[in-house]
Amino acid sequence: MTSVPGEWTDDPVGGSGIRPFELRPLGGSAVLVDCGSPVRRRQLVALLEAELVGGRLPDVIDLVVGVQTVAVFLTSPVEVSAAMAALTSLIPRSVVTGSTVPGAVAGVTSDVVVPVVYDGDDLVEVADLLGLGVRDLVDWHTSQVWTCDLVGFLPGFGYLVGEHPRSVPRRTAPRTRIPAGSVALAGEWSGVYPGASPGGWQVIGRTALAMFDPHRQPPALLHAGVRVRFVEVSA
DSSP states (O other): OEEEEESOOOOTOOOOEEEEEEEEEEETSEEEEESSHHHHHHHHHHHHHHHHTTOOOOTTEEEEEEEEEEEEEEEEEEEGGHHHHHHHHHHHHHHHHSSOOOOOOOOOOOEEEEEEBBBOOHHHHHHHTTTOHHHHHHHHHHHHOEEEEEOOOSTTTEEEESOOOOOOOOOOOOOOEEEEEEEEEEEEOOOOOOOSSEOSSSEEEEEOOBOOOTTTTSSSSOOOEEEEEEEEEOO
């Protein structure tokens, strides 16, 4: 494992603000970069995408983004050492040039509009947790553009970051089943469950829009960079 110093922009405890990135081989032909936080991961991804567009990372064939990690997949196993060296040199630049918020992927221009009935089981509790009325919570959720930061957990489940984020704690006791189409909040994210699943997110509403359909092309409505608007509808 390789540690690379970098200046952290979201250090919650103050101090020096210097913590290492961690790099390690992933399988035989990939490198996993642990950035330590979503903010630092976004900064690094923004720089890596710019390098890819500029043709400066010819051995990189794919980036797979996690909440605070980036998996860099390469053309062959022999490129791993060279990639780790290249990433080590790029990382200090990411804290200066990278974005701290998710941005649209090149070529992605379409938005997804999600109609929502705001009658979720956790709606009142979430409003209380945030010090808002229910009407204020719905207005906050519908009055901003959300951007898909990454996709994971379930096929088509997008982690959406808003323009005016608020931190919502997960449920202390996860549910054994959350219905498909449930619109929920957790941490800084909003999301829509594409299928029935256990989960600990706070459910504030529901939509009839199919977020994932294996018979549709493309099957998933969301991928990184897609912009989303939630629109209130009646039951």
